[in-house]
Amino acid sequence: MSGRILTVAQQKGGSGKTTLSAHLAVALARKTGEPVAILDVDPQGSLGTWYEARENTFGEDNTGLCFRTASGWGARREARSLARSHGFVVIDTPPKTDTDARPAIEAADFVFVPVQPTPVDVWATEQTIELAAREKTPAILVMNRVPPRAALTAEMDEAIRSSGYEAFASRLGNRTSFAASMGQGATVMEEAPSSKAAEEMDALIKELLARID
Numbered sequence: 321m322s323g324r325i326l327t328v329a330q331q332k333g334g335s336g337k338t339t340l341s342a343h344l345a346v347a348l349a350r351k352t353g354e355p356v357a358i359l360d361v362d363p364q365g366s367l368g369t370w371y372e373a374r375e376n377t378f379g380e381d382n383t384g385l386c387f388r389t390a391s392g393w394g395a396r397r398e399a400r401s402l403a404r405s406h407g408f409v410v411i412d413t414p415p416k417t418d419t420d421a422r423p424a425i426e427a428a429d430f431v432f433v434p435v436q437p438t439p440v441d442v443w444a445t446e447q448t449i450e451l452a453a454r455e456k457t458p459a460i461l462v463m464n465r466v467p468p469r470a471a472l473t474a475e476m477d478e479a480i481r482s483s484g485y486e487a488f489a490s491r492l493g494n495r496t497s498f499a500a501s502m503g504q505g506a507t508v509m510e511e512a513p514s515s516k517a518a519e520e521m522d523a524l525i526k527e528l529l530a531r532i533d
């Protein structure tokens with residue numbers, strides 16, 4: 321078996337990398353039924369903290385995921401090793417992609433780039449995209465924390481389109497259920513299955529699976 325390695329990266333701090341990593345991993349496991357591993361290469365260890373909360377909430381043997389950490393170039397080896405026994409490996413990376421996230425981007429089949437619809441966030445994205453391009457890894461943007469009815473979102477949409485970057489049509493709204501579910505070591509699919517947030521994740525995963533197949 322050689323699973324897909326999906327790295328979530330974005331130079332800009334607080335863009336939603338950890339939230340997306342957790343949500344992607346659980347959604348992929350639920351949707352495909354394949355074994356999924358998550359790999360935290362961020363020294364902040366937020367994904368690991370989420371995973372501990374998940375063990376408390378669901379039980380150590382019922383998280384539905386395999387969790388590992390790695391640092392530096394160890395990330396590449398660990399990701400490739402996990403991909404031999406998992407259908408998907410989702411890697412959460414730290415901000416400041418140039419040093420720390422590079423091996424994870426290099427090892428990836430796809431880089432998933434969360435971006436909030438503001439000019440500063442869109443500017444920061446360029447660096448992440450360029451790094452992925454240098455490593456010859458396809459990168460796809462996903463708009464995250466999109467506020468309802470903001471003129472700025474449409475402007476940022478246009479900025480992304482004219483930059484030529486690939487972006488998912490599906491986007492995630494600015495919804496407290498994403499943040500709240502993470503606190504329980506869970507996801508919106510588990511904590512709020514009929515919410516708008518869960519619907520958005522479902523659409524995103526369908527689009528992602530169609531793109532990577």
Ligand SMILES: Nc1ncnc2c1ncn2[C@@H]1O[C@H](COP(=O)(O)OP(=O)(O)OP(=O)(O)O)[C@@H](O)[C@H]1O
Nearest residue numbers: 333334335336337338339415465493494495498499
């Ligand atoms: N779609 C969303 N709706 C509402 N809140 C969100 C959403 N996505 C992320 N958040 C919140 O935004 C904050 C930053 O998210 P997160 O920690 O996932 O970002 P990050 O990119 O991993 O940050 P860092 O760069 O520090 O690793 C958190 O408080 C999280 O709960």
Ligand SMILES: [Mg+2]
Nearest residue numbers: 337338362366
């Ligand atoms: Mg993070």
